[in-house]
Amino acid sequence: MDPLQQVADELVESGSELGLQVAVHRDGVPVADVAAGIGPDALVHTYSMGKALTAAVVHVLVHHGAFGYDTPLAALWPAFGQQGKGAVTIRHVLTHSAGVPAVPPQTRPEDLCDWDGMCERLAAAEPWWPAGERTGYHGLAYGFLAGEAVRRAAGAPVSQVLREYVAAPLGLEEELWFGLPPDRHHRLAALVDGFDNAPPDGAPVLAITPRAVLPTAAFGNRPDILAADIPSGGTMTARAAARLYGALLDGSLIPPEQLAEIAAVAVAGTDAVFGNPARWGLGYAIGRPGSDAADSFGMAGAGGSWGWVDLPTRTAVAVVKNRLSPDFATASTIAAMI
Template sequence: MNSPSLQQKVQTVLDELVDTGAETGLQVAVHHRGDLVVDAVAGIADAGTGRTMTPETPVFSFSSGKVMTSLLAHLLVGTGAVGYETRVADLWPEFGARGKATATLRHVLTHSVGVPAMPRDIGPADLPDWPRVCTALADAEPRWRPGAETGYHAFTFGFLVGEFARRATGKAMHRLLHDWVTAPLGLERDLYFGVPRSDLARLARLEDGTPGPVAGPDGDAVLAPWEMRPAAALGNNQEILQADIPSVGTFTARGIAAMNAAVLDGRLIDAQRLETLTTVAFEGTDRVFGNLARLALGYPVGRIGTRPDETPTTFGWVGGGGSYVYADTATGTSFALTKTLLTPHFDTARRLADMTAAALGPRA
């Protein structure tokens, strides 16, 4: 008897999670060395209507969307217009205020600029107002000298990369995502910074799970509660969904896994730049959460549930509520999980990522 395929194994787990009530709606997609080996879904996309989850259903997935932002930063460097050592203030002079003149794109990508929190006069309702947010960030005083320490830049990250890119190209991040990624790869209906109004009805609807404790020694003092805790109200808000907010993203698991597969196989970036995606650029204690942070340019290094040094060829992002996207240069694996129930843990992501890694390891 043949052993179950990875597709079958993943589907069984997804069905079990939905049947037990641990999850409500999920998507998992996995590419391995050029092949789509998992494309599985389970549950419902919208509890209010009973609409079922499909592989074509985009899901607002919080910080997992940073994989798109970081990729655009690398593609921008690839144009030759800027480098990783280019100072942010060279393109965005206002940002040099209050001791931030030395901040570089490298510092932005390693979350070491020193502005992890949105200025206190910026709330969730202000996020669609790009000029207002960027003006506030330009005037912000850094918590540490740029490059000296690291601390998770939850919502500020996307605006810092995005305004830097806009000043360099004259284009907003949603336009760069289209021109450089979704149009070339045929993923226009799978990856979004700013969902067109005509596509809103296709989206999944998020649900709040049981909230967990806020991690970190002084997280409440650094980040506002709305920056720390994912909320369904934010991810279901139509103004937020339609806005260019590249600290978060809306996508299908199939689409984001296909994007990272194109990163791994050389269609989007060259081999040298791919190496930078797993080369540690900053290591230290995260000033927001208190954990050991091991960061490449734009991505944490290591697979969820493992120590970074155990899986040093893996890079990606988790999203508040339990979503997860990663790629592994050693095994040629691109993995993505989206989900509708916002859980305070990553148990589902760990289980499925471990299953995938076991099936598609170096000998696979």
């Protein structure tokens, strides 16, 4: 039996995982596509692992000349320049250094489904710090900042741009999603809480994410949330995520010189929201499960899903799961095998 399949089966049989997909591409060639507990075609909402899709859309638009990394966000979205935010650039958004890490404290799930309303609130927000002064994780806010830049530059919602510029060219129209249409919801592997993910009062996450929109199973299973454009997270299969990362490596989406810029450490320091050491390339965290190696990059999602690239071996990996866990033990186990 394939060792990855054996490990996936054991994780599900032991109860550590409920449903699991693992996909690996090397030099643009799929070398593993494993599933246990759920089918390989099942779609999983992966929370912030979906930021990798948002970043890919931005990079493709930069490649096509729609804007540059140093284009001020307010040049595309004039209202965003309020409250002294005129210096915020696309680069600042990608490196979580724009200074707008939080959505308003009263935000409800229904508010996240109102694209124009969320953008109006973020445009009016007072920044926590001047652009580029520090980095701090922009959770839900990230998707609206990057997504509105995309919408204004491309003249279409970010979900449509994802489909036309990224998913369709890679043959992944049915496997990479923001705004999952209701008629595709039957393909979802429902999220299940695997731990008590209700943080205590005063927890750093609550400074940027109100309790009503924390990444729980109930929130991620809501039909309205799944169907809305909220590109701070995404819905996908592992094989599609691995193919996306592989396309960054093999030149299918962007040229090699752009990959080098994306993969380099752009910002490093202490995260101003959570207090952890942080290193960002352009739209991706530097490192991989179990390692902070500077020759790898990717994005993890609340609950334990993770996709990443290992540059020396030109390997792209995605681990997607539907049981939300407090850590990344499964992703680390998979990473150690590859």
